[in-house]
Ligand SMILES: Nc1ncnc2c1ncn2[C@@H]1O[C@H](COP(=O)(O)OP(=O)(O)OP(=O)(O)O)[C@@H](O)[C@H]1O
């Protein structure tokens with residue numbers, strides 16, 4: 111991990127204008143400390159995926175600068191993007207294959223990652239025989255094999271049911287606690303954003319920009335029942351107020 115105070119990710123006054131003239135982002139400044147988990151919420155089309163593509167280096171900004179402390183990067187998309195003809199184990203080995211990790215090492219990393227997401231028992235299965243939640247775990251395991259210092263999540267649990275989604279969130283929290291990667295999580299769920307992160311960044315559209323942020327001082331590990339606490343409710347209200355175009359800075363929240 112980078113522990114010298116260098117942010118894991120720095121965006122300074124970033125703008126993105128797509129070739130067709132769409133102004134996807136304007137004046138976005140965001141610093142993600144090493145080991146910090148930040149969530150991003152905002153209306154559809156406000157530039158959240160664009161922000162993650164910038165963070166991943168898949169897209170260059172048309173204004174401002176983007177810097178990452180490490181190239182050890184993991185990206186988890188809404189769709190698990192597994193190869194249907196490869197076993198679960200060989201899907202998890204894929205990132206290692208692509209980056210030239212020797213066979214024995216990548217097999218060991220895959221076994222370890224599958225154990226961590228609770229899927230050792232289906233290592234030989236094909237993805238088509240798994241549930242949506244399990245497929246998402248395979249995708250998470252594949253990302254973990256690269257030992258990322260920065261994890262980017264683009265609505266990773268959007269396609270699974272609510273109970274599975276909550277379980278995946280708890281698994282993610284455990285992995286975060288153990289590995290200490292910096293995380294940037296895009297989600298449509300305000301509750302999920304607050305539950306998982308140390309800070310929620312709120313965006314608005316036209317042009318895509320950051321309109322505020324809410325610090326989440328709740329201690330980890332967060333247990334499911336924290337969702338019913340007054341502090342949690344106050345935090346989700348603050349985020350919702352920002353999403354609706356208001357301000358959130360006058361509400362007092364006790365940790
Ligand atoms: N390759 C592209 N070319 C032109 N416009 C694009 C491109 N990709 C995205 N856009 C536009 O940029 C804006 C931001 O898109 P983006 O996908 O980042 O939004 P988002 O916040 O992730 O939305 P959602 O919540 O629906 O996933 C939208 O207006 C979108 O139509």
Ligand SMILES: [Mg+2]
Pocket residue numbers: 158159160264
């Ligand atoms: Mg998106």
